[in-house]
Amino acid sequence: MANWLTKALSAMRHPGTMPFVAGYLKRTRIDYAKEVGDKIDASVVMAPVQWVQRAIPEARLRVVKRKQDGSVEEQASHRMTALVRQPNPHFGDVHLWAATTLSYLTDGNAYWIKVRNGVGRPVELWWVPHWAMEPKWPADGSVFISHYEYRPGGGIVPVRIEIEDVVHFRHGVDPRNPRKGLSPLHNVIREIFMDLEASNFTAALLRNKGVPGVVISPDGGAQPAPEDVESVKAWFRQAFGGDNRGAPLVMGGATKVQEYGFNPQQMDLSAVRDVAEERVCAALGIPAAIVGFGAGLQTAKVGATMTEMRKLAWANGVLPILKVFADEISRSLLPDFAPPGRAAGEEAEFDVSDVQALQDELDKLFTRVDTGVRGGWLMVAEAREATGFDVDDSHRIYLRPFSAIEVPAGAPARPVAVPDDPGKTGAKARRRPSQAQRGYVRALVRMEDSLRAAAEKRLTSFFTALGKSAKKAARPLLDAEDLGQAARSQGEVKADELLVERILAGLDIEALKGSFSQLYEAHYLQVAKEVAKAGELVGITTGLPDPVARAVAQAGGRRSGLVDLGKQSRRALFDAIAEGRAEGEGAVQLAQRIAGHVEAGPWASVEQRALTIARTETKFAQNVSTIEMARSAGAGQLTVFDGRLGPDRSDPDHIARDGIVVTAAEAEAMAAEEHPNGTLSFAPYFQEDEE
Secondary structure (H helix, E strand, O other): OHHHHHHHHHOOOOOOOOOOOOOOOOOOOOOHHHHHOOOOOOHHHHHHHHHHHHHHHHOEEEEEEEOOOOOEEEOOOOHHHHHHHOOEOOEOHHHHHHHHHHHHHHHOEEEEEEEEOOOOOEEEEEEEOHHHEEEEOOOOOOOOOOEEEEOHHHOOOOEEEEHHHEEEEEOOOEOOEOOOOOOOOHHHHHHHHHHHHHHHHHHHHHHHOOOOOEEEEEOOOOOOOHHHHHHHHHHHHHHHOHHHOOOOOOOOOOEEEEEOOOOHHHHOOHHHHHHHHHHHHHHHOOOHHHHOOHHHHOOOOOHHHHHHHHHHHHHHHHHHHHHHHHHHHHHHOHHHHOOOOOOOOEEEEEEOOOOHHHHHHHHHHHHHHHHHHHHOOOOHHHHHHHOOOOOOHHHOOOOOOOOOOOOOOOOOOOOOOOOOOOOOOOOOOEOOOOHHHHHHHHHHHHHHHHHHHHHHHHHHHHHHHHHHHHHHHHHHHHHHHOOOHHHHHOOOOOOHHHHHHHHHHHHOHHHHHHHHHHHHHHHHHHHHHHHHHHHHHHOOOOOOOHHHHHHHHHHHHHHHOOOOHHHHHHHHHHHHHHHHHHOOOOHHHHHHHHHHHHHHOOOOOHHHHHHHHHHHHHHHHHHHHHHHHHHHOOOOEEEEEOOOOOOOOOOHHHHHHOOEEEEHHHHHHHHHHOOOOOOOEEEEEOHHHOO
């Protein structure tokens, strides 16, 4: 088998250049490529190319090594990256990347030549113009590329450059010559020619005014001699040019003087130039608006849209280029710096963590991995690896929520409390609470109303401000969208989804989540301080230890994630827009409706929303504070109070668990599963509490 494969490979023949008649495009006999030339003089090409040239230096070339466990380790101070930063004595890496990008995008091929020292290691890198370098191969096609020919300065005699001394960046593969790349601008060469011709036409009109300014002709059909025509022209320019403009004109004979001109609007070529701008930018993967072309700015008038377009430009335009560059450097340059016997696994890549246009995506990545770590299903090591940080064995841990209970796959959930049946396996014995425990729970009930009212006030302010912010973000967008009755009567269809996303972008939901989490943490901490004051009733010293305060505040921060501000606001925006259109509202009325819907969220009003959340979180904060204080005081168990102080004392489930003694972990699970109107409470349990 091996011998057959070796023979097959040795017999492989590579095709030569495909015949291509004069470089003509289909359905034309004009050589547009020759007319356009190297494209460097075409503004429609250089504007997006220069944008990419300015963008690429934001990314940082680095060498990484992938370990067997999949983690990545950056090789700091690598000699190859040092050489790329200072490729030769005459220019740095910014100029190197700019020139490489120019050749890569305009021709589809970019070349570096390596200059080696006495031991064969590259010590200089030189970019060479793409028109001065050409891959070569034997006529029989037995070798894909045997060497390169370099013609410096357009010289007739080529210089042979061995293949190992060239770094050849290709944009895909040119089917007509598989050894070279194909320019992304190849298929828009006609549009480039159109833009150049339109530019030349306009410039010629402006330079020469395109037509004479006035026409002076004899009246009555007389035929003046040529010398008379020239003398009148000279006299007219002298008499009425410069500072003499506006002077009175008196002719000695019957003469007609007529102004001759044209309407510039009739010669407007902007539509033709828009086509060229759009297609060239599309070929390069860059939105036209990012470059500053009018074709793109006509459809991008808000900041949120421009932000998204910058991300799109990086995703579709710059990142694919960086991937090609990194892959070719890993293949053609990095091996020159590997010592003999060095283990494989090194590769080049571009670090884009400092790219401003991608920061929002990085923020979302950090939010996702943080949610996974806090949720307990993602290891700290996995989160650090995903975000580009170093990983060691100390990071291979999970941070489980304190309220989580391990249940084997396929097994039913473990009951926390069951009816009082001492003979039944897993049953909890009911014990009569002590006077101190009953007093402690009564104290919790007394303080609950004031704590709930304080939380309700802060939540109402937060959600009201959220509604106002939505109104403020929506108003200019609604004005621009023209959602009034006049627009609807014309049958215009508006993209609700895009409108909603623009409003959400103006709200900055991620920042609001942070503020909302701080609001929760502050409320939980306030509840913990009040609960601590009642601690002396059950033998716990009054005061709030720092570990307890931190644990309670962190629990509040986690609970804030149960309110999905982004999802609820998005649903509210859709509902408001739909209702507003159905009512025929204009921008002002619809913006006001949006404010009301966003502040209320899934509830009927902002007051109901704040009341429901405040009531639920105040009770949960009391329970969490009690559990943490019991732990801090050395009480590993707690007595359950349920139903006896609330309106649903007849609920069998509540009666079943009222009075039982549970562990702190079981109490956490019970509190986490409690419904919003529950009456569940706990009191620390000590052995001496039994009566």
